[in-house]
Amino acid sequence: MTYLDYQASTPLAPEVKAAMTPWLDRFANPHSPSTEGRRAAAAIEVARDQVARLLPEGGALAFTSGATEALNWAIKGVSELGPRRKLVTIATEHAAVLDTAEWLGARGVEVVRLGVGPEGLVDLDEAAVAIDDSTALVAAMLVNNEIGVIQPIVALSQLARRAGALMLCDAVQGYGRMPLPEGPDMIALSAHKIHGPKGIGALWVGEGVRLDPLLHGGAQEMLGRSGTLSPMLCAGFGEAARLMTQNMSDDRAHVDRLWTAARTALGPDWTLNGSATDRYHGNLNLRREGLDAARLLTDCRDIAFSLGSACASGSGRPSHVLRALRLTDRQARSSIRLGFGRYTAEDELVSACQRLDQAARSQRVVG
Structure with a gap:
């Protein structure tokens, strides 16, 4: 199996597995005196420090069950406080943001979903009009x-x-891969997108930011x-974050090489969705x-890739992200997503891309 679905989840780093394994036998409750x-509580604090090293100085980092909980907590926790009753977000956000916004909208919160242009980027002039003195949160x-646009x-x-x-930033796909931008008041993270374990994230x-609790x-x-x-x-998340800190520049250089190799192997008949630069x-x-x-997914079942967000797989609906780029339903259903990273070998990627291109050409011949 050639694994090209890094946006859905990344392979567990061997060092992360080694950091987690001892805690299978150390079963004490970290909240016990x-x-x-x-000892368990001390290990959690080490992990907290490791994750925080790639975040802004100051503030507080809370571990959660994943980024979905972190995003729900941030959005609902802010919306329950103060007189402001407006949430501004973007039409291409993850379902954890859009569905939570819809939930708030049914409870009287004004929700503005900013559109994007054909490259997937928000219009800042439109954003400036929408973000006014009635706005509690921008997410x-x-x-x-889905499309990798920054x-x-x-x-x-x-x-x-x-x-x-x-300002809330969903940094799940960017944390550890690039320096985080200045400005957000809250940042949501997920361990399994950075070669860590599933089931843990952070907010x-x-x-000075105050939140109502999501869980009591x-x-x-x-x-x-x-x-x-x-x-x-927590230990797994911490070690994964340590490795991202250590390997950020090498990982990025490797990914840049893979990008070029994949584009070359696929050839000119494939059109990029979203910005080529941002x-x-x-x-x-x-x-x-x-x-x-x-059909391509079935024809090449020994290559793990996707047609969009893993959270929306099986829905039968075209990707809301691709539709926001003003693609037709047909164009959206003619799109695939390849994700790769630290553990992807260049020759394996090139071979997979050549096979995908050949299988796509065969559809035209048979069809």
Whole structure:
């Protein structure tokens, strides 16, 4: 199996597995005052420091069950406070943001979903009009999970601050792969997108930001989050973050080489979806005229790639991200996403891309 689905999840780093394994036998509750409990709590604090090294100075970092919880917590926690009743976000955001916004909209919060242009980038002039003194929160993704486009987070943060609103950044696909932009008041993360374990994420909150809790029942964790933390998952997240800190420049250079090799191997009949310049190169989202992408997925089942967000797979609907780029349903259904990174070998990627291109050509001949 050639694995090219890094946006859905990344392979577990061997060093992460080694850091997690001892905690299978160390079962003490980290919130217990016992000696073993304190040892577990100390390991969690080491992990917290490791994750925080790639984040802004100051503030507080709370571990969560994943980025979905972190985003829900940030959006609902802010919206429940104060008189402002407006949320501004972008039409290409992850479902964890858009669905939470829809939930708030049904409860009287005004929700503005900013559109994007054909390259997938938000119009800052439109954003400036939408972000006003009634806005409580602006929520925007750093790197889009489907098309890899990088949004202007610094500029959006400045607009939010000027209006007296808070800024939430979904940095799941960008954390550890690039320096995080200045400006956000809250940042959501996920471990399994950086070669860490599934089931753990984090929410960073800047100084002075106050949130209502999402979960109630003990407030054991930072920022009042309730629930017993897993030292094993925290240790894995921490080690994954340490490796991202250590390998960021090497990982990025490797991904840039893979991007060039993949584009060459696929050839000229594939059209890039989204900006060619403002994007992360480990995400290659392409379409081909007349392609049945679902059939290609079946024809090349020993190559792991996707047709869009893993969260929306099986829905049968065209990607909301690709439709926001003003692609037709047919164009959206003729698109595939290839994701690669640290553990992708260049020769393996080139071979997979050549096979995908050949299988796509065969559709035209048979069809």
